[in-house]
Amino acid sequence: MKKITVIFIAILLFAGCRNSASKEATSIVALDKAMDDNKNRVEKLSNTVGNAENAPQQTENAKQTKPQIPVTKEDWDKKIIKTASLNLEIKDFKNYNSIFRDKVKQVGGYIAQEQQSETEYKIENTLTIKVPVDQFDNAVQLLINDVKKLNEKRITSEDVTTEFVDTRSRLESKKQVRLRYLDLLKQARNMEEILSVQSEINGIQEEIESASGRIEYMNHSSSFSTINLTFYQIVNASAVDPEKITFSTKLGNAFKNGWSWIGEVFVGIVSVWPLLLMIFAGFVIYKKTKTPKVKQA
Secondary structure, three states: OHHHHHHHHHHHHHHHHHHHHHHHHHHHHHHHHHHHHHHHHHHHHHHHHHHHHHHHHHHHHHHHHOOOOOOOOOOOOOOEEEEEEEEEEOOOHHHHHHHHHHHHHHOOOEEEEEEEEEOOOEEEEEEEEEEEHHHHHHHHHHHHOOOOEEEEEEEEEEEOHHHHHHHHHHHHHHHHHHHHHHHHHHHOOOHHHHHHHHHHHHHHHHHHHHHHHHHHHHHHHHHEEEEEEEEEEEOOOOOOOHHHOOHHHHHHHHHHHHHHHHHHHHHHHHHOHHHHHHHHHHHHHHHHHOOOOOOOO
């Protein structure tokens, strides 16, 4: 009986030890798995932090490697006066006279001055045209298109930026001086002081108006360029061009004009014959009434 009890107790102890070992093994496996999971999480977190730390550097590198596009900045404060002189021979005066006006309107310009003349040899038109400075080159090209002959094309540019800035600065200074004189005018105590200060104010006001006019001129001239256009059509090629008269022709005209001048003088003398007659009669009377001198022996 005692043997059976000992064997039963031994079996119970063995079973308990086995269960403990199984539980311990299971715990160890679970612990290892948890440690692996933590290790993976730490690695992922490290990678994430590393990527975050490297992100600014990568962005900076990307900016450095990105090609830079040069940016050009136009200097709109420049004051440049552009002028063009064009001399054109055209095929049809009436047609071109109508077309060029449409071209001027097309570029936003206007005609400032116009003079037309006609001789037996040709019909000619001389104009001063104002066009926006950004349309200057386009306007010149439009005007010389489809012409019979381009006799002259001259373009000049004048930079008045320095003069513009200097004049504007002097204008502001003069305005400040005028304000000071106005304060002095309020403090004047008698008529003499009032007249003296007012005289100074009038002189400064003239300088201000002159500077303002110059600034306005430079503003307009730099905003609107000038095109001096002359175009003509030869209506009778066999006629003599007044601008190309030969020396012999001029000499012959001089002889003709000389005879004409002498004739005019003769006609003028004849037209004042009553005055000449009166002068002659007075001279005769003076001779007759003049007392002769007595000769002394």
